[in-house]
Amino acid sequence: MKDFTSGFADLHNHLYGSIRPELLWEIGRSNPSPRWEIFTIPYEQLYGRKIRPETFFSDFQDSKAFRDLYLFNHSGPFLEFQAKFNLIIALSQFNPQEIRFISERVVLDQYEDGVTFGEYRIMYSEKETYEGIYEKTLAACEGLQKAESTLKEKARGRLVISLHRDGDVFREYEVVKSIMEKSSLIKEYLVGLDFCYIEEGFPPKDKKEFLELVNRDNLAESSTALAVLYHVGESFQDKSLVSASRWILQSAEFGAHRLGHAIALGIEPMSFLGQTIVESAQELRDTLEFLYERRDEISDYCELQTREKIGLEIDSIRHKEKVELYQDEESLLISKGFQNYCMDSILDQKAVIESCPSSNEYIGMVKDIGHHPLLRFFQKGMRMTISTDDPGIFGTSMKNEYNKAETIGVSPEFLEEIRKDSFQYTSEILSGRARQ
Numbered sequence: 001m002k003d004f005t006s007g008f009a010d011l012h013n014h015l016y017g018s019i020r021p022e023l024l025w026e027i028g029r030s031n032p033s034p035r036w037e038i039f040t041i042p043y044e045q046l047y048g049r050k051i052r053p054e055t056f057f058s059d060f061q062d063s064k065a066f067r068d069l070y071l072f073n074h075s076g077p078f079l080e081f082q083a084k085f086n087l088i089i090a091l092s093q094f095n096p097q098e099i100r101f102i103s104e105r106v107v108l109d110q111y112e113d114g115v116t117f118g119e120y121r122i123m124y125s126e127k128e129t130y131e132g133i134y135e136k137t138l139a140a141c142e143g144l145q146k147a148e149s150t151l152k153e154k155a156r157g158r159l160v161i162s163l164h165r166d167g168d169v170f171r172e173y174e175v176v177k178s179i180m181e182k183s184s185l186i187k188e189y190l191v192g193l194d195f196c197y198i199e200e201g202f203p204p205k206d207k208k209e210f211l212e213l214v215n216r217d218n219l220a221e222s223s224t225a226l227a228v229l230y231h232v233g234e235s236f237q238d239k240s241l242v243s244a245s246r247w248i249l250q251s252a253e254f255g256a257h258r259l260g261h262a263i264a265l266g267i268e269p270m271s272f273l274g275q276t277i278v279e280s281a282q283e284l285r286d287t288l289e290f291l292y293e294r295r296d297e298i299s300d301y302c303e304l305q306t307r308e309k310i311g312l313e314i315d316s317i318r319h320k321e322k323v324e325l326y327q328d329e330e331s332l333l334i335s336k337g338f339q340n341y342c343m344d345s346i347l348d349q350k351a352v353i354e355s356c357p358s359s360n361e362y363i364g365m366v367k368d369i370g371h372h373p374l375l376r377f378f379q380k381g382m383r384m385t386i387s388t389d390d391p392g393i394f395g396t397s398m399k400n401e402y403n404k405a406e407t408i409g410v411s412p413e414f415l416e417e418i419r420k421d422s423f424q425y426t427s428e429i430l431s432g433r434a435r436q
């Protein structure tokens with residue numbers, strides 16, 4: 001077997017977000033009927049620029065003009081990112097033939113940027129049929145395999161299926177297991193399950209039973225083991241930093257193998273000074289109950305109220321729906337201590353943090369790069385990997401992400417450790433399918 005550990009392992013990566021401008025252009029050109037309105041309407045509303053489908057390919061013939069239209073490489077609200085991502089949706093057909101082609105090309109393009117191991121996430125519509133999921137997954141695996149053979153096995157690509165947080169994940173999991181039975185290629189290349197997209201409203205406690213089931217199955221049959229990759233603590237405008245950090249810790253405790261972004265865990269709390277956060281009373285209740293139960297351990301990290309007072313606070317919000325939490329210095333010091341408690345506790349678990357510097361800067365809640373969570377992860381010595389998230393649309397590469405991490409303040413020595421360790425954090429290893 002070839003040694004492929006000399007380059008980068010890009011473990012948090014979405015297949016269609018990895019499409020580079022040149023590749024997207026090619027796909028668009030060969031699509032007989034792009035779904036223009038998906039792109040043009042929101043784009044015009046947000047960016048104030050009229051796009052004419054009839055003359056699109058001559059208007060944007062210049063590669064720089066097309067790049068500028070497509071790339072999202074500035075900080076902005078999620079809707080602006082989505083408006084650009086819609087160009088991918090509009091120009092692509094998402095049929096097996098295209099998925100095969102893109103999977104192959106993405107691995108080849110990434111290899112040019114020094115990536116020798118990549119895990120690519122794909123998400124199907126909730127309405128996709130069993131046959132459709134089977135054919136598309138098989139096509140993706142064929143594309144990955146083809147790229148590996150073109151590169152003479154100097155690089156590897158693996159597939160991860162993103163499930164729907166709001167769907168019937170048990171049924172989706174059954175479908176995944178069934179297509180792995182049906183095709184030995186899928187069984188080999190499909191290595192994990194991902195939870196992505198909007199996280200607000202979907203607490204990890206609702207996925208506890210599911211995470212436990214996957215981990216039990218992994219132990220019972222390691223040859224088909226799947227890692228659970230869980231986007232969490234990336235967007236948390238609806239809750240306090242303490243609640244958001246609790247979500248991250250609980251995801252790890254319930255059995256998620258890798259934690260996507262986990263911004264809330266390491267972002268500098270003082271960046272929230274003076275803000276008022278509106279949180280649901282249910283969320284605050286869950287947090288207070290958590291603090292009540294673990295008060296003694298957490299008290300080593302920050303000054304908490306007595307159990308009695310926490311109990312009274314739980315009583316006081318019993319009939320409320322929402323609570324307003326003003327972020328003053330005192331409450332933010334507690335948040336910081338709580339983050340440290342969560343980080344130490346995660347170090348006791350097997351979970352690995354996936355940090356995506358550019359993504360967090362552009363669409364995450366990191367407003368000031370000096371407050372980037374990576375810095376605290378580094379100071380705490382967390383098990384972590386650095387990834388691109390959507391290298392195509394962000395116009396980034398692994399080299400660029402590592403450079404950004406160094407600019408933020410992570411030492412070159414620690415970065416080299418992260419680079420090497422990342423090959424030990426693959427889904428196949430974390431799920432128990434492959435040995436270290």
Ligand SMILES: [Zn+2]
Nearest residue numbers: 196231260389
């Ligand atoms: Zn992601």
